[in-house]
Amino acid sequence: MEQTKTIQEILNRIHDNIAETCTQCGRSSSDVRLMAVTKTVPPERVNEAIACGVTLLGENKAQELCAKYDAYQKEHVEIHFIGHLQTNKVRQIIDKVTMIQSLDSIPLAKEIQRQCEKHNREMDCLVEVNIGNELTKSGVSTDELDDFLAQAACFDRLHLRGMMVIPPIFTSDLEKERCFADLQKLFIDIRAKKIDNISMDFLSMGMSDDYLLALKHGSNLIRLGSVIFGRRNYN
Numbered sequence: 001m002e003q004t005k006t007i008q009e010i011l012n013r014i015h016d017n018i019a020e021t022c023t024q025c026g027r028s029s030s031d032v033r034l035m036a037v038t039k040t041v042p043p044e045r046v047n048e049a050i051a052c053g054v055t056l057l058g059e060n061k062a063q064e065l066c067a068k069y070d071a072y073q074k075e076h077v078e079i080h081f082i083g084h085l086q087t088n089k090v091r092q093i094i095d096k097v098t099m100i101q102s103l104d105s106i107p108l109a110k111e112i113q114r115q116c117e118k119h120n121r122e123m124d125c126l127v128e129v130n131i132g133n134e135l136t137k138s139g140v141s142t143d144e145l146d147d148f149l150a151q152a153a154c155f156d157r158l159h160l161r162g163m164m165v166i167p168p169i170f171t172s173d174l175e176k177e178r179c180f181a182d183l184q185k186l187f188i189d190i191r192a193k194k195i196d197n198i199s200m201d202f203l204s205m206g207m208s209d210d211y212l213l214a215l216k217h218g219s220n221l222i223r224l225g226s227v228i229f230g231r232r233n234y235n
């Protein structure tokens with residue numbers, strides 16, 4: 001019978017995989033940031049991952065973040081928001097996260113600006129781009145991206161630092177790779193335009209099933225949940 005692996009063993013394995021893939025594509029693995037996605041995971045398990053060296057957490061739900069926040073051992077940890085964010089929830093998370101990766105509407109940008117002014121702070125944001133997700137409405141479509149960036153860049157408390165994508169579920173590796181390749185191309189094109197208040201530093205793509213594919217297409221922030229913590233229990 002296979003023994004259950006500890007979080008440390010799992011993380012070691014993931015780091016080995018990242019290093020191997022980066023070597024294959026001639027990249028440095030030190031450019032890749034690993035996020036542990038904590039949805040449905042009890043804080044004790046999250047703290048176990050932190051004790052094993054995890055320095056970045058990804059949170060999907062404002063309510064869940066608020067419930068678990070105080071229990072996290074977060075002296076050396078950053079938290080990014082990665083889930084769909086309703087404008088009326090921004091105030092709950094504004095003082096708890098260092099980045100919002102799921103910026104997908106101008107009303108949301110406006111509310112982040114408003115809450116930043118109130119809390120006298122600034123916020124790094126990634127634009128969530130919708131590539132190939134015809135069924136979900138989450139993310140800015142590629143047709144609207146230029147317009148969206150031009151408008152979002154006007155909010156002076158927000159700093160647009162890159163892009164995030166969630167590929168459509170139930171698609172083949174080939175289709176996922178196409179999605180990653182498309183976003184990488186957009187990322188490079190937009191970076192080359194050098195727009196004021198937009199710096200394309202982070203390309204956030206790749207989850208448990210596809211992070212090695214994403215690394216091949218320039219991802220420098222991978223978001224891993226189930227591969228670290230095991231299958232989620234939503235009950």
Ligand SMILES: *Cc1c(COP(=O)(O)O)cnc(C)c1O
Pocket residue numbers: 037039060082083166207208209223224225226227
């Ligand atoms: C849940 C989630 C992840 C992690 O998914 P896994 O497949 O468990 O690694 C990554 N990004 C976002 C936005 C998520 O909601």
